[in-house]
Amino acid sequence: MSNATNVTGRPGTAREKILNAALTVIRTKGFNATTVDDLCAAAGVTKGAFFHHFDSKDALGVAAAEHWSRVTSAFFAEAPYHRHDDPLDRVLAYFAFRRDILQGELPEFTCLVGTMAQEMHQSSRAIATACDASMSGHAATIEPYVAQAMEQRGLDPSGIHTGWSAGSLALHMQAVLQGAFILAKAKGGPGVAEESVDHLSRYVRLLFANHPKKGKAT
Amino acid sequence: MSNATNVTGRPGTAREKILNAALTVIRTKGFNATTVDDLCAAAGVTKGAFFHHFDSKDALGVAAAEHWSRVTSAFFAEAPYHRHDDPLDRVLAYFAFRRDILQGELPEFTCLVGTMAQEMHQSSRAIATACDASMSGHAATIEPYVAQAMEQRGLDPSGIHTGWSAGSLALHMQAVLQGAFILAKAKGGPGVAEESVDHLSRYVRLLFANHPKKGKAT
DNA sequence: ACAAACATACCAACCGGTTGGTATGTTTGT
DNA sequence: ACAAACATACCAACCGGTTGGTATGTTTGT
Numbered sequence: 001m002s003n004a005t006n007v008t009g010r011p012g013t014a015r016e017k018i019l020n021a022a023l024t025v026i027r028t029k030g031f032n033a034t035t036v037d038d039l040c041a042a043a044g045v046t047k048g049a050f051f052h053h054f055d056s057k058d059a060l061g062v063a064a065a066e067h068w069s070r071v072t073s074a075f076f077a078e079a080p081y082h083r084h085d086d087p088l089d090r091v092l093a094y095f096a097f098r099r100d101i102l103q104g105e106l107p108e109f110t111c112l113v114g115t116m117a118q119e120m121h122q123s124s125r126a127i128a129t130a131c132d133a134s135m136s137g138h139a140a141t142i143e144p145y146v147a148q149a150m151e152q153r154g155l156d157p158s159g160i161h162t163g164w165s166a167g168s169l170a171l172h173m174q175a176v177l178q179g180a181f182i183l184a185k186a187k188g189g190p191g192v193a194e195e196s197v198d199h200l201s202r203y204v205r206l207l208f209a210n211h212p213k214k215g216k217a218t
Numbered sequence: 219m220s221n222a223t224n225v226t227g228r229p230g231t232a233r234e235k236i237l238n239a240a241l242t243v244i245r246t247k248g249f250n251a252t253t254v255d256d257l258c259a260a261a262g263v264t265k266g267a268f269f270h271h272f273d274s275k276d277a278l279g280v281a282a283a284e285h286w287s288r289v290t291s292a293f294f295a296e297a298p299y300h301r302h303d304d305p306l307d308r309v310l311a312y313f314a315f316r317r318d319i320l321q322g323e324l325p326e327f328t329c330l331v332g333t334m335a336q337e338m339h340q341s342s343r344a345i346a347t348a349c350d351a352s353m354s355g356h357a358a359t360i361e362p363y364v365a366q367a368m369e370q371r372g373l374d375p376s377g378i379h380t381g382w383s384a385g386s387l388a389l390h391m392q393a394v395l396q397g398a399f400i401l402a403k404a405k406g407g408p409g410v411a412e413e414s415v416d417h418l419s420r421y422v423r424l425l426f427a428n429h430p431k432k433g434k435a436t
Numbered sequence: 437a438c439a440a441a442c443a444t445a446c447c448a449a450c451c452g453g454t455t456g457g458t459a460t461g462t463t464t465g466t
Numbered sequence: 467a468c469a470a471a472c473a474t475a476c477c478a479a480c481c482g483g484t485t486g487g488t489a490t491g492t493t494t495g496t
Contacts, residue, residue: 032250179397
C-alpha cells in the first residue's frame, strides 16, 4: 500500500532486488509466464516484501519498465558512439554498437519493454504506455544526432523524398531492432538480428549518400 | 490420443473452429494469457473436444502457427502486388500492400507468429520453430522477386555494399514489419508502423537507385 | 445383407496444482 | 515510540488436463 514513493531505491533493498530480478526473469519467460513467486525467488525475498513494495503484479510491470529505462539510459550514455565529432558518424557508430552487443544468450541482449509491450498491450495500457515511454525515450536520444547530420549536410527529407523526419527515422531504428529481436527469438540465435542492423546502417548511409559534409559537391 | 492425422480438417469441425478462434484470441491476449477455456468459448466447443484434437495447449500453439501459415499464404497469394511485370515494382507494391492492410484494431493486422515467437521462444522450441517456419516461409515468397530485380538490374551486393543477399533483405523486411507491430502495440495505433514501412520502401528504392532496368545509364 | 467390432468426435463433471493477493505477525532504523 | 520494511501462513479462484461416457459413423467377418 506504500508505493511509488521510493523512486530512488537504496541498493540492496528488496525493491531493488526485485526490480533487477524482473529484468532478466521477464526477458527470459515473458511477463505472463513469470509468476510473482518466480520474481521473489530470483530476488531472494518473500512475497510479503513483494507486495509491500508493489501494489500488484501489473504495478511491478510498470516499475520494471521504468527501471529498464534508467538502466539502459545509463548503459547507452556510457557507450563509445557519442564520442565521434561528426553527427552521422555517431549514428553509424550507434548501429555498430547495437550490433556488437548482440552477444550471449537471447535474454541478455533482448529488450524488456519490447517483450512486455507485445504481451501486455491489450491487458494493461499502463504497462504498454511505460514501454512506449522507454522505447520512445531511447529513440529521442539519437534523434538529435540524426537531426544534426541532416542539417549539417543539407538533407531536407520533405523535399527530396516522400517525407520523413529525424524523429520518424529514430523510431524506425527501434522498430528494426525490435523486429530483429523477434526473428532472433524465432530462430534461436542473433544471426538474423545482425544482418538486419546491417541493413539499417546501409539505409542510413544511402540516405546521406549524396549529401557530403561541407560544401563538397558530388 | 488420436491426433496429428486430420491435417486437412473438414470445415465446420471443432478442430477448424478452435484453430480459427486461436488466430484472433491469441493475437488479442497473447498465448500465455489465452486459456484453453477462452479458446473453447470463442470456438463454441467444449474442453473435451479441444483435448480430443490437440494433445496439449502447446500442441495447439504449433497447430495455430501452421494454420496461420496456410491462411496468410492464401491471403498474400491473392494480393495484387504479384501482377506487376517488373520484379522491383512487385516488391514496392508489396510494401504498399502491407501498408494498406494496417487498418482496424491491432489484433486484426498484427502477426500471430511474431507474437507467439516472442512469448514462447524459451518455453516451447516447438512453437518457436513453427513461428520461424511461418515467417521465413513468407519471406521466401518475396525473395525471388528481390533476386529477379537484382539480376535484371545488375545489382551485385557482395561487390558494391557490405555484403547482403536477396534472402537477407527479404528477412529484413519481416523484421521491420514485426518491429513496426511492436511499436504500434506500445503506442496503441498503426501510425508508427506505416512510417516504418515507408522507410523500408525507401531503403529498397535507394538500393536500386543507381541500377535502372535495362541499359539506361545514370 | 447384416450385425458385431471398432473408430471418431465430442461432452459434462471433475481434479490436483498453481497463482495473485491478503492477513497477521516480527524486525529494524531513527 | 513508531512507522517502514520485511516474513510467514494462508486462501479463493483459476487453469491445464483427465475421466467416463455418448452419439454417430465405418469396417469387417460371415
